[in-house]
Amino acid sequence: MNLGTGIKNIFATLWIGGIWVIGVIVAPILFKSLATPVAGMVAGRLFSMIGWVGIVAGAYLLVYWLLAGGLGAFRTGRLWLVIGMLVCTLVNQFALFPLIAAVKTGVSSAATGVFGGGLAQWHTISSLIYLVQALFGLAYIWQDD
8 A cells, every 4th residue: 555545545534434423423422411502512613623624635535536547537436425525515614614603693694584594404404414425425435446
């Protein structure tokens, strides 16, 4: 195994493993163990942190697969799974997380009025995107090299 492949495996493990550990194990425990506002704050920071891990890991994996396969990489499932996961991460990180934070503080009543719903709706949309990302991650791991 060369250095690039090793780094690829480490990034994939940190990103995909982190998504599943935070989403399936840590967040539910937080909400069962702590007051909801505190659990929400801690979970939000964890989701944000794994988002940053995903941005770095996704960028590396994208470059790795493009260098390894050239334009032919676009014919492989792995590259499209990385792209899908990265898009999910970017949408949550830069569109939904800031909107959720604004709705929580009541700063963005305009966003609620224009787009409808409130905290619960935006949280549900973000959770569904996170679930899609987690499933893409499972499919990525399932694929053979």
